[in-house]
Amino acid sequence: MTREALTYALWLGLCGSLSACGDSDAATPDAGPADSGPVDAGPPPASRPAATPLLQWVDAFIGTGGIGFNDIGSTYPGPAMPFGMIHPGPDTMNETGALVFTHCSGYAYRDRYIRAFSHTRMNGVGITDYGAVALMPTIGMSAERTTALGHRSSYDKESELASPGYYAVTLDEGDIRVELTSGLRAALHRYTFQAGSDATVLLDVAHALPEVRVDDGAITVLPESREFEGFVHFSGGYSGRFGGVRVYYVARFDRDFAAHGVWQAGALHEGETTRSGADVGGWARFDASSDREVSVAVGISFLDVARARMNLEAEAADLDFDRMRAAAESEWESQLARVEIEGRDERDFRIFYTALYHALLMPTLATESDGRYRGLDGEEHVADGFTYYTDLSLWDTYRTFHPWATLLWRDRATDFVKSMIAMAEQHGSYPRWPLGTGETGGMLGDPAVIVLADTWQRGVRDWDVARAYELARVSADGDPPSGGRGNMEPYLRLGFVPIESAGSSASKTMEYAYADDAVATLARAAGDDESAATYESRGRNYQNLWDAERELFIGRHEDGSWPAEVNERRWEDFYAEGNAWQYLWLAPHDVEGLAETMGGRERMLERLAFFFQESELERRTVGPPAWYWHGNEPDLHAPYLFAGLGDHDGSARWAAWARRTFYGDTPEGLPGNDDGGTMSAWYLFASLGLYPMAGDDDFVLGTPLWTRAVVHLEDGDLVIEAPEASAHAVYARSMSWNGAAIAGTRIEHVDVAAGGTLSFGMSASPE
Secondary structure, eight states, X not given: OOOOHHHHHHHHHHHSSGGGGTOGGGOXXXXXXXXXXXXXXXXXXXXXXXXXXXXXXXXXXXXXXXXXXXTOOOOOOSOOOTTOSOOOEEEEEBTTBOOGGGOTTSOOTTOSEEEEEESOOOSSOSSOOOOOSEEEEEESOOGGGGSHHHHOEEEEEEEEEEETTEEEEEETTTTEEEXXXXXXXXXXXXXXXXXXXXXXXXXETTOOSTTOEXXXXXXXXXGGGTEEEEEEEEEOTTGGGGTOEEEEEEEEESSOOSEXXXXXXXXXXXXXXXXXXXSEEEEXXXXXXXXXXXXXXXXXXXXXXXXXXXXXXXXXXXXXXHHHHHXXXXXXXXXXXXXXXXXXOHHXXXXXXXXXXXXXXXXXXXXXXXXXXEXXXXXXXXXXXXXXXXXXXHHHHTTTHHHHHHHHOHHHHHHHHHHHHHHHHHHSSOOSSEETTEEOOOSSXXXXXXXXXXXXXXXXXXXXXXXHHHHHHHHHTSOOTTOOSSOHHHHHHHSSOOTTTOTTHHHHHHHHHHHXXXXXXXXXXXXXXXXXXXXXXXXXXXXXXXXXXXXXXXXXXXXXXXOSOOOTTSOOTTSSSSOHHHHTTOOGGGHHHHHHHHTSHHHHHHHHHHHHHHHHXXXXXXXXXXXXXXXXXXTTTGGGHHHHTTXXXXXXXXXXXXXXXXXXXXXXXXXSOOTTTHHHHHHHHHHHTEEEXXXXXXXXXXXXXXXXXXXXXXXXEXXXXXXXXXXXXOEEEEEEETTEEOOSSEEEHHHHHHOEEEEEEEESSXX
């Protein structure tokens, strides 16, 4: 959940009360404790397949609402293409503005106004960035229209439609119908004005998401070619750390301009064609006396205006809105059809296919249509033999999204790995949170190497593992000038990061140990067995924080002592976005070692059961929970630790509870930020009955929600059968693979990826 504890404090301070947060309809997220056991609702409804087209099950408004840490998904309803560069959509606000924490994607479901339709954003993150290149249809032009308050419009909520390739809404100001669709690097808008109205379309260069600063920009109006062109240079919550991102654009209209102009600092310049600076924009008027429609294509680029125009020409030269929409919807239907499910509840179909959709929105394509891209060094490069991506929320996504990509989209998983290797080559070390054209250094740990190790372990190996390992050692063995992990001198000397050296010292130690185990995997793959043993040993460094008296992992001082007082349910300074109980489980790479540290398997299972029992009883509020925090990453895997220790019923029970408690089909239906598809990927795995401990070569077995699922993989179909599965039958009385009984609670990734039949005999009670 890529946000820091300070954000939470600021957010609560700004809100004061729930009603002040502009989302009062969602201000009562506490539904009381959920029943941890199976739902006892009588005989289950009949099972049936999800009807086609599968697009009908995607509700793009899921995750766009909510309040507080538990259910702000930070998703957006605008159209897109899978892992595309351009993300057109509405940026909204209320009467008093747009609260940062609820507008990280630019949109909040219950807002009353649309400020404009911008073209760059991320999915489900907890930091505001992007929001560049904003178009807005309006009526007439005046100095007032140059500001967000001046050109915003209330809108008819009942008119709003959203699906993966299409968005539409009717603006109250002028009764203007707005439709959006998208390609990979270019988008199309279609506006329908009222006959005879003073139809105007403006481009606001100064527009960005809340608290994102526009440092510079430019616009040139080209009446002969019916175009606007220019750039926006912005600095956001993360991009400001490296000097900001520059996005270039070309907007081409399908009709001649009746009039045009530019503005700067609120002053209109009718008939003029160019302005530059941080507060500029331009507009064009159109004759709507007989033809009420105006279409505009927008191409963007991270390199230059010429590439933006090239991208527009490649995808939208004909300005054919219906063609682009049909192509987008066809691509989405194809991607959704990779998984066919049968179940008992339409609500579950909506949650699943929306999760699959959300898992395809990040990372962001950063390769231009000619194969070039701007790297983390600021220079232009050629993506030779791969496609380069950016916006990698790695501290989040290494846990569930990347294993999902490796299973379902091997080619994309390879591109993600090669992108990270290219970033390390250019930046000097692996990034933690690359955004746009720079490295933010966001969050902590060394998550890229865990992605690399997981991808390799799961058999996707069309990349240079020797070079990947060499680059991994840069951060694993010291602190490079580029930043790397940080605090490596005391970590290597003491076996932990001491409190005196850094904030979040305990979290860093545990993440570093996890990453060290991943480096050991890369070392073995590269043939360096001696170093692999060293890194594998360092992978147990999390044990150096074990306070046997408290039975928790606690931050330590330089002299080895522990703090005298620790509130085990509070965000102490030595944890990042979590507390001692939530970090108690952060060693998924060493489950047996974790159990041994706690006093053995039975003691760990006892503590796990207590943790989840307390979680079940905890009332959900706007603040972070004290127990299991499904809306955040450090304990996301915890339900599957039961099965990791051989207690399959424990995982079946608590994973089903988490699915039922934290996911829904309303705007508040995602737990916390989606974090670049992390929460969505968790649901996808959990509903199929599989879970990856990132960095391993297998899956921990849970139990499926579906009576039958077919996952179309590259080497064969994975069929999952559980005919008795229902809301009240969540336990497995038997499990088999291709007809042979499964001994244990794990299944090899290589077997799953090759295709086969995984069968569950389900029951309403454990046996």
